Amino acid sequence: MRREEDLTADIEAARTGDTIAFERIVRAHADAVYGHALRFFGEHQAAEDAAQEVFLKVYRSLSAFDGRSSFSTWLYAVTRNVCLDLFRRGKRRPLPVDPLAAPDPAVPDFAEGVTQARALEAAMASLAPEDRDALGAVTLFGLSYAEAAGVLAVPVGTVKSRVFRARRTLLHLLSEDAKGGVA
Amino acid sequence: MDCVQAQQLLSEAFDAELVDAARLAEAKSHCAGCPECTGFARGLLVLRTPGPTAPESLIGAVVARVESEIAQQAAAEAAAKAAAATADTRRAADGAAAAASATAAADSAIPRKRPSRWQTGWGIAAAAAVVIGFAMLTQYGIRLMADPFGTGQEAARTANDSVTSTDLGSAPAPGAESQSQGQRYAEAAKAPAFVVFRGQVYRLHGSRETSGAAVASIGSVKTARDGSGSPSAVTVYSDPTSSNGLLLPSEGSAPSYVAFVPVTRTLKGRTYVLSSEEDIDRFGEWPKLPSKYPEPASPDGSPIFFDGGADDAGAKIFVPRGGEAEDGFAIAPSMPAADPSAGNPNWTWWSPYF
Numbered sequence A: 001m002r003r004e005e006d007l008t009a010d011i012e013a014a015r016t017g018d019t020i021a022f023e024r025i026v027r028a029h030a031d032a033v034y035g036h037a038l039r040f041f042g043e044h045q046a047a048e049d050a051a052q053e054v055f056l057k058v059y060r061s062l063s064a065f066d067g068r069s070s071f072s073t074w075l076y077a078v079t080r081n082v083c084l085d086l087f088r089r090g091k092r093r094p095l096p097v098d099p100l101a102a103p104d105p106a107v108p109d110f111a112e113g114v115t116q117a118r119a120l121e122a123a124m125a126s127l128a129p130e131d132r133d134a135l136g137a138v139t140l141f142g143l144s145y146a147e148a149a150g151v152l153a154v155p156v157g158t159v160k161s162r163v164f165r166a167r168r169t170l171l172h173l174l175s176e177d178a179k180g181g182v183a
Numbered sequence B: 001m002d003c004v005q006a007q008q009l010l011s012e013a014f015d016a017e018l019v020d021a022a023r024l025a026e027a028k029s030h031c032a033g034c035p036e037c038t039g040f041a042r043g044l045l046v047l048r049t050p051g052p053t054a055p056e057s058l059i060g061a062v063v064a065r066v067e068s069e070i071a072q073q074a075a076a077e078a079a080a081k082a083a084a085a086t087a088d089t090r091r092a093a094d095g096a097a098a099a100a101s102a103t104a105a106a107d108s109a110i111p112r113k114r115p116s117r118w119q120t121g122w123g124i125a126a127a128a129a130v131v132i133g134f135a136m137l138t139q140y141g142i143r144l145m146a147d148p149f150g151t152g153q154e155a156a157r158t159a160n161d162s163v164t165s166t167d168l169g170s171a172p173a174p175g176a177e178s179q180s181q182g183q184r185y186a187e188a189a190k191a192p193a194f195v196v197f198r199g200q201v202y203r204l205h206g207s208r209e210t211s212g213a214a215v216a217s218i219g220s221v222k223t224a225r226d227g228s229g230s231p232s233a234v235t236v237y238s239d240p241t242s243s244n245g246l247l248l249p250s251e252g253s254a255p256s257y258v259a260f261v262p263v264t265r266t267l268k269g270r271t272y273v274l275s276s277e278e279d280i281d282r283f284g285e286w287p288k289l290p291s292k293y294p295e296p297a298s299p300d301g302s303p304i305f306f307d308g309g310a311d312d313a314g315a316k317i318f319v320p321r322g323g324e325a326e327d328g329f330a331i332a333p334s335m336p337a338a339d340p341s342a343g344n345p346n347w348t349w350w351s352p353y354f
Helices: A004-015 A019-041 A044-064 A071-088 A112-124 A129-139 A145-152 A156-179 B003-014 B021-032 B035-046 B056-108 B117-135 B139-146 B152-158 B165-170 B181-187
Strands: B194-197 B200-209 B217-223 B232-238 B246-249 B256-262 B264-267 B270-275 B305-310 B316-320 B329-331 B348-352
Touching (some): A004 A044, A019 A044, A019 A071, A019 A129, A019 B056, A044 A071, A044 B056, A044 B270, A044 B348, A129 A145, A129 A156, A156 B035, B021 B035, B194 B217, B194 B232, B194 B246, B217 B246
Antiparallel strands (some): B194 B200, B200 B256, B200 B270, B232 B246, B246 B256, B264 B270, B270 B348, B305 B316, B316 B329, B329 B348
């Protein structure tokens, strides 16, 4: 994780048109933005298109970022809004919730970590959107519960509950996968 | 403590949220004797698996699009400057021609003897001096001579000027029926008391008496307030009564403050804030467009902006070439009294408010 001072310096530089500084910002946050979009749309091309739109908006709005919230909080809000806008404009469809979604144990992989990551992402499709949102805000973007509550416009207690519920659901699905089937 | 309570506490602690130490200890103690909760705690480590990795192509594509946008804006600026330079040249030529014909008309009204060659030469030189003299008048003076009552075409040409309230003192008397420069000046009221904080414009909203303990310093603005001196940094504080307001210390004694609120409008339900790249040095001055957007040469926003529809209050918005309204938009000068930018003689820029 880059130091906050480095990020602040890069933001100031990017505001003046320094594309190298902006590229550093993009690299530091691309995984979080892409991850959120991928979980929202469930498809790589749609996620990549949405992530591009997010970073373009970030670039165009850098002068409006006043630093009152953390950059990650602001970026999460932009990411969430872009995905919702693309859905509302009919340009992309979000991943439908699949309560029976289960990790595919037949996918051949040679690294347990890769298998686990794929299983986890597949299980994400089973989460209620609001639970997935809250979990992503905390685990992908590193927001505190209070910051996530501010962006999602819900009480902090609601964020706590959604994150907890998301984890319980994911662990249940992953344990079912380990047993070799969906209950 | 039951399993749900214990697991929820572990989940919060896992996210580095503040939890009661005694309750957390109780949860851990519960886990020691509960296989399900132990499994949940271990599962939290599994869930720590890194999320999706963005493809390298994404980063390259973003940078390419940003660089393309920068190049397009530079081209638009160059085109606008070229259009402005052409307009200036035309105005100077018009003014010189008007001066020359005025001189010729004056000469023809006076009966005189047939001039000698010597007198003709000096006459031509004198006429040339008059032409040069008039051509050296200020741009404003030439505009007045060329079009004293202000036509729509004239208003379009002069829309290139960056007008501040200090120019209002030299403005002509309001002219005729059309939306002329003179009419714009007449409608341009003294600006509200503005300050700029982190690129966003705030207007004076009233005074606030509050305990110093209730406010927190969040930065500073640069302003001379309503004084004539140089602007200086003034500490700003969060307003405990407002989620988005600012407080500046009163020029009298604390704990009095003056409150400022962001100047906003909405588009499709989303809030946009009046933005300014530069500090507004003192109350009564207006913000301008960001430097990357030259003042349009025409009231319809061209060549910089095109019609972007209207905001939620029906005010016409203008969008940069290649841009989208939701990323920010411009508002034309001379907005009516009910508009948040009423009376502004400049184009203004409005950014998404987060």
